[in-house]
Amino acid sequence: MTKQRLYSGMQPSADSLQIGNYIGALLQWRGMQDEYDAFFSVVDLHALTQPNDPAELREKTRRTAAQYIAAGIEPSKSTLYVQSHVRAHAELAWILSTMTGFGEASRMTQFKDKSSRYGAEQTNVGLFTYPILMAADILLYQTDVVPVGDDQKQHVELTRDLAERFNKKYGETFTVPKPVIQAETARIYDLQEPTSKMSKSAESHAGVLWLLDDPAVTAKKIMRAVTDNDGSVRYDRAEKPGVSNLLTIYSALSGRPIPEIEEEYAGRGYGDFKKGLRDVVVAEFEPVRARALELLDDPAELDRVLAANADRAAEVADTTLSAVYERVGL
Numbered sequence: 001m002t003k004q005r006l007y008s009g010m011q012p013s014a015d016s017l018q019i020g021n022y023i024g025a026l027l028q029w030r031g032m033q034d035e036y037d038a039f040f041s042v043v044d045l046h047a048l049t050q051p052n053d054p055a056e057l058r059e060k061t062r063r064t065a066a067q068y069i070a071a072g073i074e075p076s077k078s079t080l081y082v083q084s085h086v087r088a089h090a091e092l093a094w095i096l097s098t099m100t101g102f103g104e105a106s107r108m109t110q111f112k113d114k115s116s117r118y119g120a121e122q123t124n125v126g127l128f129t130y131p132i133l134m135a136a137d138i139l140l141y142q143t144d145v146v147p148v149g150d151d152q153k154q155h156v157e158l159t160r161d162l163a164e165r166f167n168k169k170y171g172e173t174f175t176v177p178k179p180v181i182q183a184e185t186a187r188i189y190d191l192q193e194p195t196s197k198m199s200k201s202a203e204s205h206a207g208v209l210w211l212l213d214d215p216a217v218t219a220k221k222i223m224r225a226v227t228d229n230d231g232s233v234r235y236d237r238a239e240k241p242g243v244s245n246l247l248t249i250y251s252a253l254s255g256r257p258i259p260e261i262e263e264e265y266a267g268r269g270y271g272d273f274k275k276g277l278r279d280v281v282v283a284e285f286e287p288v289r290a291r292a293l294e295l296l297d298d299p300a301e302l303d304r305v306l307a308a309n310a311d312r313a314a315e316v317a318d319t320t321l322s323a324v325y326e327r328v329g330l
């Protein structure tokens with residue numbers, strides 16, 4: 001039986017990934033790479049929608065790829081590549097943009113959020129057409145499943161609509177993909193503001209746990225995490241967001257169910273609980289960080305792996321793009 005195709009990616013928007021990317025994306029991806037024929041991309045074309053220094057963007061792209069590998073995405077098993085290395089992404093995005101209604105694109109809530117946060121000055125048209133490039137990313141690989149956070153669900157819906165529209169007009173060309181929405185229990189919040197999603201593009205880094213941080217810094221951030229005055233280690237997202245978030249992280253990394261952890265810390269203070277969590281996080285990050293730094297120490301070898309994977313990706317993408325060109329009359 002041939003494996004189903006899976007596609008996912010992340011923007012190279014920081015030097016390090018944060019623990020939410022690790023738990024919400026990398027661990028899930030790693031767990032899926034045997035069952036699926038998986039394509040994991042570092043989406044640097046998407047990152048161009050933000051202001052970027054060229055040398056820094058290239059470095060962040062390399063660092064993001066290194067962290068994928070360090071977290072267990074195997075470039076010999078999955079296709080792990082940089083989006084801009086495969087020219088077909090931008091080409092298919094153009095064709096799909098001519099099939100997307102302006103009103104349809106205007107309904108994307110992420111664009112509304114981002115453009116209102118950035119203001120007119122910083123809002124470029126690429127930010128508006130971002131979901132169409134994402135549709136191209138997915139459709140080029142005849143993707144069956146797309147693991148995404150719920151903030152991306154609307155973009156996958158647009159992708160499905162575009163695939164169906166194209167197929168109807170020009171004949172069966174694209175697989176219509178299905179989103180796999182990340183479980184709420186895999187969503188990690190900022191340690192200082194536990195009602196906001198942790199993000200690598202957060203303004204303050206005080207509550208962000210970076211995969212590549214020095215372990216002492218990670219330890220300090222955990223010990224300083226916001227909790228509450230109630231004093232009991234108990235999961236309650238509404239009333240105890242800080243403690244609940246720490247429990248989520250503890251459970252995701254230890255593989256232990258939350259009730260078992262609550263029981264272990266029953267009648268003990270938050271200090272003990274945080275120390276336990278600190279040990280879990282530091283132990284999990286240590287080998288990942290070491291491996292990432294080792295990979296980054298040999299950029300030529302990393303670039304070679306990425307180039308070979310881009311060739312593999314381009315083979316699939318170019319086949320789809322050729323069919324599309326042919327169908328639309330190019």
Ligand code: ADP
Nearest residue numbers: 010020021024025149186187188198199200201
């Ligand atoms: P960021 O907000 O850190 O820039 P992205 O929006 O680039 O992250 O998302 C990259 C991937 O990481 C997506 O699969 C997303 O669902 C996942 N992710 C990002 N932040 C979190 C979080 N706080 N909790 C769980 N998963 C997250």
Ligand code: NA
Nearest residue numbers: 011013200201
């Ligand atoms: Na982001």
